[in-house]
Amino acid sequence: MADTTAIESISLDPSRRARLAEFWYYFSENRGAVIGLWIFVALVVIALLAPLIAPHLPYAQYRDATLLPPFWQDGGRAAFPLGTDAVGRDMLSRLLFGARYSLFIGVFVTTIALVGGIIIGVIAGYFGGWIDTVIMRVMDVILAFPSLLLALVLVAVLGPGLTNAMIAIALVLQPHFVRLTRAAVMSEKGREYVTAARVAGAGPLRLMFRTILPNCMAPLIVQATLSFSNAILDAAALGFLGMGAQPPTPEWGTMLAEAREFILRAWWVVTFPGLAILITVLAINLMGDGLRDALDPKLKRS
Amino acid sequence: MTEKVLEARNIVRDYHVGGGIFGKSRTLRAVKGVGFSVEKGKTLAIVGESGCGKSTLARIITLIDAPTEGELFIEGKKVDIARERLTPEMRQKVQIIFQNPYGSLNPRQKIGDVLGEPLLINTNKSAAERRDLAMNMLLKVGLEAKHFNRYPHMFSGGQRQRIAIARALMLNPSLLVLDEPVSALDLSVQAQVLNLLADLQDEFKLTYVFISHDLSVVKYISDDVMVMYYGEAVEYGSRDAVFSNPQHDYTKTLFAATPRADVASIKARLAKKAA
Amino acid sequence: MALLEIENLVVEFATASGPFRAVDGVSLSVEQREVLAIVGESGSGKSVSMLAVMGLLPWTAKVTADRMVFAGTDLLKLSDAERRKMVGKDMAMIFQEPMASLNPCFTVGFQIEEVLRVHMGMDRTQRRARAIELLKQVGIPDPEQRLSSFPHQMSGGQCQRVMIAIAIACNPKLLIADEPTTALDVTIQKQILDLLMRLQAEHGMGLIMITHNMGVVAETADRVIVQYKGRKMEEADVLSLFERPKSNYTKALLSALPENATGDRLPTIADYVTEEAPAEGAVQ
Numbered sequence: 001m002a003d004t005t006a007i008e009s010i011s012l013d014p015s016r017r018a019r020l021a022e023f024w025y026y027f028s029e030n031r032g033a034v035i036g037l038w039i040f041v042a043l044v045v046i047a048l049l050a051p052l053i054a055p056h057l058p059y060a061q062y063r064d065a066t067l068l069p070p071f072w073q074d075g076g077r078a079a080f081p082l083g084t085d086a087v088g089r090d091m092l093s094r095l096l097f098g099a100r101y102s103l104f105i106g107v108f109v110t111t112i113a114l115v116g117g118i119i120i121g122v123i124a125g126y127f128g129g130w131i132d133t134v135i136m137r138v139m140d141v142i143l144a145f146p147s148l149l150l151a152l153v154l155v156a157v158l159g160p161g162l163t164n165a166m167i168a169i170a171l172v173l174q175p176h177f178v179r180l181t182r183a184a185v186m187s188e189k190g191r192e193y194v195t196a197a198r199v200a201g202a203g204p205l206r207l208m209f210r211t212i213l214p215n216c217m218a219p220l221i222v223q224a225t226l227s228f229s230n231a232i233l234d235a236a237a238l239g240f241l242g243m244g245a246q247p248p249t250p251e252w253g254t255m256l257a258e259a260r261e262f263i264l265r266a267w268w269v270v271t272f273p274g275l276a277i278l279i280t281v282l283a284i285n286l287m288g289d290g291l292r293d294a295l296d297p298k299l300k301r302s
Numbered sequence: 303m304t305e306k307v308l309e310a311r312n313i314v315r316d317y318h319v320g321g322g323i324f325g326k327s328r329t330l331r332a333v334k335g336v337g338f339s340v341e342k343g344k345t346l347a348i349v350g351e352s353g354c355g356k357s358t359l360a361r362i363i364t365l366i367d368a369p370t371e372g373e374l375f376i377e378g379k380k381v382d383i384a385r386e387r388l389t390p391e392m393r394q395k396v397q398i399i400f401q402n403p404y405g406s407l408n409p410r411q412k413i414g415d416v417l418g419e420p421l422l423i424n425t426n427k428s429a430a431e432r433r434d435l436a437m438n439m440l441l442k443v444g445l446e447a448k449h450f451n452r453y454p455h456m457f458s459g460g461q462r463q464r465i466a467i468a469r470a471l472m473l474n475p476s477l478l479v480l481d482e483p484v485s486a487l488d489l490s491v492q493a494q495v496l497n498l499l500a501d502l503q504d505e506f507k508l509t510y511v512f513i514s515h516d517l518s519v520v521k522y523i524s525d526d527v528m529v530m531y532y533g534e535a536v537e538y539g540s541r542d543a544v545f546s547n548p549q550h551d552y553t554k555t556l557f558a559a560t561p562r563a564d565v566a567s568i569k570a571r572l573a574k575k576a577a
Numbered sequence: 578m579a580l581l582e583i584e585n586l587v588v589e590f591a592t593a594s595g596p597f598r599a600v601d602g603v604s605l606s607v608e609q610r611e612v613l614a615i616v617g618e619s620g621s622g623k624s625v626s627m628l629a630v631m632g633l634l635p636w637t638a639k640v641t642a643d644r645m646v647f648a649g650t651d652l653l654k655l656s657d658a659e660r661r662k663m664v665g666k667d668m669a670m671i672f673q674e675p676m677a678s679l680n681p682c683f684t685v686g687f688q689i690e691e692v693l694r695v696h697m698g699m700d701r702t703q704r705r706a707r708a709i710e711l712l713k714q715v716g717i718p719d720p721e722q723r724l725s726s727f728p729h730q731m732s733g734g735q736c737q738r739v740m741i742a743i744a745i746a747c748n749p750k751l752l753i754a755d756e757p758t759t760a761l762d763v764t765i766q767k768q769i770l771d772l773l774m775r776l777q778a779e780h781g782m783g784l785i786m787i788t789h790n791m792g793v794v795a796e797t798a799d800r801v802i803v804q805y806k807g808r809k810m811e812e813a814d815v816l817s818l819f820e821r822p823k824s825n826y827t828k829a830l831l832s833a834l835p836e837n838a839t840g841d842r843l844p845t846i847a848d849y850v851t852e853e854a855p856a857e858g859a860v861q
Contacts, residue, residue, distance in 0.1 A: 192406040196469065199364055200420040201393045214410040351762035488618035488789065493833040493843035500842060515763060522835035522843075559767035561792025563834060565819050568795050572816060
């Protein structure tokens with residue numbers, strides 16, 4: 001007997017839009033976050049359109065133009081706006097293609113760490129007791145290692161390469177997600193709506209992932225953005241140490257490593273990849289701050 | 303003879319506290335051998351102050367926690383969740399409504415999903431059937447169709463309590479445990495929710511266990527009253543007997559402490575002050 | 578002369594969705610030695626108006642009034658520093674959540690003595706003696722021992738007693754109690770109310786009792802102001818308010834009390850006041 005027309009007319013959801021508007025209100029109050037967001041969007045566009053906007057192929061070597069300075073310096077050529085490296089590859093093109101690698105690393109590492117961390121964290125927080133103790137002690141052990149050192153060891157075991165480096169970094173970043181998820185789950189678990197769902201007959205899996213988890217997402221999203229920049233940074237560091245992406249991949253850290261010996265003769269081969277890493281990481285961190293302001297109700301001003 | 307929906311015999315509940323790596327664990331007895339029964343369509347009020355064990359008892363009656371000792375019968379069938387798994391049929395018979403309307407609804411769940419969830423878990427009704435049933439219940443508790451797709455934070459305390467009541471009724475329970483359902487609400491809203499509960503009791507022949515610390519509400523709604531003090535039932539009887547002739551000292555103290563809002567007692571107070 | 582006089586108080590909050598008027602043109606006065614109760618449901622602006630008097634509102638609030646005079650001092654003209662000197666000394670406030678109002682990191686003694694140090698400038702021995710005396714006054718057994726307790730080692734009722742001790746430490750002329758017993762059990766509520774009434778009589782303080790509980794009003798007040806949605810609905814002495822309520826809203830509140838129930842169902846506010854025209858029953 002329910003009035004179906006009434007149901008249809010209400011299926012439009014006004015609250016999601018209102019929530020989005022509120023989110024944007026708090027996010028946009030943080031100027032740095034908005035700047036960070038725009039830089040990040042620009043990076044994504046660059047990464048997607050790299051083959052179209054790059055003047056050269058990233059691997060193309062111009063033997064007649066090795067270690068050319070940027071165009072505004074004496075001896076620079078307009079064809080290579082940011083100069084070339086020791087084997088005559090265009091710096092700008094390599095940097096543009098490098099954005100693809102960095103963003104891919106960020107997405108891949110964060111996804112693995114996030115998914116793994118959430119599953120382990122929810123289990124630890126929900127069941128408690130000895131399960132929790134065992135999981136958390138293992139996480140403590142992982143956290144006790146300096147993260148880069150542990151990633152190095154893992155790569156040494158798995159063998160160098162971008163994929164292995166990403167797995168290693170994901171493993172190193174995961175305990176942060178586990179701790180965060182566990183803490184959030186433990187505080188939500190005692191709330192009455194969880195008991196209410198239990199009384200309605202919900203089983204443990206449903207309670208864990210449908211009832212509790214969506215209410216723990218805000219801090220996780222913030223941590224995920226910060227991990228994103230961490231992953232890029234760690235991958236660059238591993239690349240620089242020769243354990244990550246291997247030459248001639250145009251990954252920013254690897255580019256830095258290749259350019260090490262020319263640091264005194266040709267400043268541009270080290271400065272531009274370094275700047276690229278700096279700007280990307282800074283932009284994402286700024287964005288993460290804004291997200292925290294917007295998503296964390298404790299920080300919200302009336 | 304009327305049917306007993308709930309019967310509890312000698313319910314005991316212990317908690318173990320402390321007992322970390324170094325501490326010695328202590329046993330705390332929150333409920334000390336309480337027994338009572340409620341007939342179909344009646345309301346038993348459990349009165350007591352914080353820490354008297356009434357909420358622990360509520361969780362036991364609602365089959366969330368198992369009692370340490372004692373027997374619990376629901377519609378004449380013995381239930382022991384410590385030994386055997388609770389069947390979905392039993393699960394559906396008892397539902398609970400909590401005190402805090404702000405904590406008892408999942409903030410990320412639309413009202414329609416809040417009401418549909420119990421059906422989704424316990425029955426194999428189609429999505430359309432679930433939606434129709436949820437919509438009917440929403441209207442029954444005095445809300446409107448347009449509220450179906452909203453999130454809990456868009457509702458006032460009284461409206462949320464109505465939603466919680468609707469959710470509890472989705473599975474056609476025979477027993478409803480009300481854990482301080484109106485003490486977080488404003489006076490006027492409290493009156494509306496109490497009226498709603500009375501209407502629903504008449505319509506569905508519901509049995510209530512009404513837990514409260516507010517004697518005026520208890521006097522208004524209950525048929526039988528049980529007064530708890532430090533885990534013990536110090537007074538148990540019909541409403542009229544308990545209110546007109548309290549036996550235990552604690553019950554008397556409780557009655558004396560309840561503020562009176564009638565003209566005669568104001569006059570008496572003012573006269574005393576002037577003297 | 579009245580102890581506190583407020584005329585046409587308006588408090589507005591700046592929110593994401595535009596300004597929100599929490600208090601809308603409320604006037605009130607409290608005499609010395611008088612107990613004034615402000616009754617209202619949540620959202621009636623009863624706490625906000627008193628926080629405005631104390632100057633304790635966040636910066637998002639805009640407070641305006643035609644007149645706001647406390648014991649001969651114009652509160653509107655005070656600088657922040659001058660007002661801080663007055664708040665906690667001549668005008669003190671206690672809150673609903675006793676556990677949350679005390680700082681969990683410090684002992685009870687430290688928190689009482691802090692007030693004495695800031696406002697009275699007493700030395701260490703004087704402070705200690707006064708703190709013990711205060712705890713005795715509010716009926717805490719073993720005051721010497723209790724000085725070194727932390728808030729979590731005490732019950733809610735005891736914490737509220739300590740809050741009262743802190744509030745009366747400097748012999749204030751006016752005490753504002755914001756739902757002082759709402760979080761407490763009935764038997765404890767009775768004790769705290771008795772304590773407040775005793776202290777009020779002994780010290781000759783003005784007392785403003787903010788509450789939603791008609792029973793508490795009936796047990797304590799001399800005069801009552803009923804507020805609804807930021808507006809004053811009615812002002813009357815306690816007896817006539819309960820005997821002959823003038824505004825529809827007050828009538829509704831009184832008849833919604835379960836102990837006044839006559840029929841099978843309780844009358845609700847909606848039977849008296851329509852949502853659209855809440856001011857319809859406004860008086861004065």
